[in-house]
Amino acid sequence: MKQDIAKLLQKKKKQLLENWMTNQLADSALREDLMSNEELRGQSEEFVESLLNTINGSNIAEPSSSDFDPVLEILAGISMSRARQGFSPRETGYYIFSLKDALLQILQDEIKDPVQLFESSMQVTRLVDSFSTVTFETFIKGREDVILRQTDEIAEISTPVIRVWDGIVALPIIGTLDSARTQVVMENLLEQIVQTGSSIAILDISGVPAVDSLVAQHLIKTVSATRLMGAECIISGIRPEIAQTVVHLGIDLSNIVTKASLASALRYAFSMLQLEVKKKTKVITQ
Amino acid sequence: MDRIPILKMGRFLLVTIQVDLYDRLATNLEADLVQAVSTTGARGVLIDISALTIVDSFMGRIIGNIGSMAKIMDAETVVVGIQPAVAITLIELGLELKGVHTALNVERGMQLLQEKIGPEDETTDDDSSTE
Structure with missing residues (x-):
């Protein structure tokens, strides 16, 4: 019998969030100066909530499905604000990659059959990879916005009468x-x-x-x-x-x-x- | 038939353009103004275009023409109140209005005309202003 990973993850929501937070806090590049731990937790919780509400047995295999639009929207908002706050690309990347670790950890604990474990791990990996693409796209866009605004400011500053x-x-x-x-x-x-x-x-x-x-x-x-x-x-x-x-x-x-x-x-x-x-x-x- | 009024003020002619100039109006103005310079014997022409927001190469040329025509009839032309946008447009069109003087506002323009033309001659008019 094939276990439904979506159901499994939804059941393990609390543990998933804990794992993710532990991963994030363990990273040496954690920027407490830019964002407090509570804020980080709130952000992560919102994301996990929306992700788990969205996934089901059928769409987990299709990362490009339009079901994920609200999730991507939240993610875009997060990475855009990170770009403005001055996070480095590595720090922003780690945010989403540490989620993959947390997800895989749960799968590993719960699924015993190696073939199924491999299959579902691949699905999760693909899904998170598509998320990270979006993260980087919006992160760079956020940076570009900053540059554009600065260019305007320079033009304005440099012509005082x-x-x-x-x-x-x-x-x-x-x-x-x-x-x-x-x-x-x-x-x-x-x-x-x-x-x-x-x-x-x-x-x-x-x-x-x-x-x-x-x-x-x-x-x-x-x-x-x-x-x-x-x-x-x-x-x-x-x-x-x-x-x-x-x-x-x-x-x-x-x-x-x-x-x-x-x-x-x-x-x-x-x-x-x-x-x-x-x-x-x-x-x-x- | 639309015409732009030409007012005589002492030795000068005053033209304020309050409406957007279209081509016919501009050519009429040119003809009327030269006529007026001739009949009144004016020594200076002041054109206020502060209400003009749109200008094209034709208008620019007409204004330049008026300046040159007045010049050969021994009258100085001052164009006042050119809006920044109009000035930029004229420069982009390559029209520098070489024959005319320019001033920021009517007051300055009058001052400039007075300086250019110098003190009033006794012989020109039956003007009673004496120092």
């Missing part, structure tokens, strides 16, 4: 300028010009590692757009190497005001606004 004086805004550009970033830089700059009512914008490129013809093209576009808004644009922070490459590439920047440093750009801006910076002279009374 600073109001340096009444009517003067400065935009330090750090990192390579590509088309997508130019778009963000341009939009931010123009938006700020409107908001602050500035008439001079300083574009500081000392943080741009290299200027090629494409980057120069982007700069020229930004300057032209600022002019259309009715503001003057000064490019500052031209390093000697940049000056060399610009001239070697034959890029014409002659109709753009360029300055070597932010300080000289600011001085030029002051003179355009007819402002003067003076050293305070102490009046000595005797």
Whole structure:
């Protein structure tokens, strides 16, 4: 007579969970700093519950059956949250592989017939393997989400528009300028010009590692757009190497005001606004 | 027949575009404005396009044309209130509006015109403003 593994496992639910927890806690890579034991137990319990509710004699042999969708959903949620919390792939992998150990342990204890033991072990192995595939898929997806979010943040952080004086805004550009970033830089700059009512914008490129013809093209576009808004644009922070490459590439920047440093750009801006910076002279009374 | 009003303010002409320009309206504006510059003897033209949210190459060219036409009739043109999105679009279209001056808002535009044209000549009009 063929024993029903699903029934058997459901009966042994408590022991299964205990085995799994013991396996997980025994692992040297347990990350108590990222997740408490109670939380881990709760997560595992939820998963075992849903798994045992789903499996029956017929679907245990077909890991791709749609019966497992809710189980996979829980698993995906777990591995996604682990990816965000900063678990390593090995730690996440061990979570699901230790379940296989726990399952096999029970089968070994309960099934005496070697042929049947082998058969059911294979079934369980296949099932858990399909779970681990899903785990990794979602784990990597979670990581990718994190990377994507960080990319967005970097793009946002790297284009701060600073109001340096009444009517003067400065935009330090750090990192390579590509088309997508130019778009963000341009939009931010123009938006700020409107908001602050500035008439001079300083574009500081000392943080741009290299200027090629494409980057120069982007700069020229930004300057032209600022002019259309009715503001003057000064490019500052031209390093000697940049000056060399610009001239070697034959890029014409002659109709753009360029300055070597932010300080000289600011001085030029002051003179355009007819402002003067003076050293305070102490009046000595005797 | 739709027309965009052209207002005379001292030595300047003021045009505020409050509706989306379609091609016919734009060509009419071009013709009317040149006519107005000629009849009033205006020295400056101020065009406010702050309400304009959509611009295409035709509009860009019309605005550029107005600037060049006014220039040869001895009037300066200032376009004010270009929206950031419109500015980016114009640059992407390769239109830098070379012949016209630009300013952030009407106030700045008026200031700019006054600077460009300089103090009022006694001979031009029967204007009674004296210092």
